[in-house]
Amino acid sequence: MKLYRLFPLAVLAVTFLVASSGWALKEDCGPYPNKPPKPAKKVNKEDPNVQNDYDQVVPEDTRKGVTYLTFINGDQPKPNACGLNPKNDPNEWTGWGGPLNADNMTIGEGPGTRNEIVIGGVYFERGIGTHAVAKIVYDLTGGDWVKFEGYVGMADEKDPAECGHGGSCVFVFYVDGKEVFRSDVLRGTEGGKNVPPVKVELDVSGARELTIEILDGGDGIGCDHGAIGDAKLLTAAAFAVDPRGKLSTSWGAIKSLYR
Helix, strand or coil, rough: CCCCHHHHHHHHHHHHHHCCCCCHHHHHCCCCCCCCCCCCCCCCCCCCCCCCCCCCCCCCCCCCEEEEEECCEEEECCCCCCCCCCCHHHCCCCCCCCCCCCECCCCECCCCCCCCEEEECCCEECCCCCCEEEEEEEEECCEEEEEEEEEEEEEHHHHCHHCCCCCEEEEEEECCCCCEECCEEECCCCCCCEEEEEEEEEEEECHHHHEEEHHHHHHHHCCCEEEEEEEEEHHHHHHHHCHHHHHHHHHHHHHHHHC
């Protein structure tokens, strides 16, 4: 084999490593602090009468340029391999069930009872879970982020009948002090069906601060286990290359040498 034929193989290997390396990985957040008392369960069809079962998955985003929001094992103002922690007083991060001691988990019934994040029958590998009334403030000066993405809703750990509808919250987002998103009142269930998570996408280009408020739904804070699945910040690098296209192009170059 001539040496020039090895070059595409090297390109493919490097491309694979870049495409599969994440900016902030779940494994870098360490183990869960407890065994979930209500384990998430994969099923063919999610049942709104069963807590924490799911039939859809939002996997961890491993593109370069992705930073996940965290509570405990991240850092700030510059994130570490786990993610970006809030900058405000930890006592403000949750209105009940604190102190928070876990990333990528719900509030549960307090320390030692955290569960994995399931919202409306959708399992999220990454995310933050808390309880109304909460205020979470992230310093954005440590990165060149241009966009926030996440899914808001009620953790399925309180569905279906606890507190009548699995709790209710309103999610409010501010960028540099300006309100940019306010959800409707989101309940765990409506009309006997799980309420699906609501996607939030925000422009944070040049912003210095992202504030998230999780309010009660107007009926007190009972069962208000709010969660934000796949809560992440993205730099321009996350949109620069489609890894699948990059891999197929490299593979096409390799095949062409052997025709």
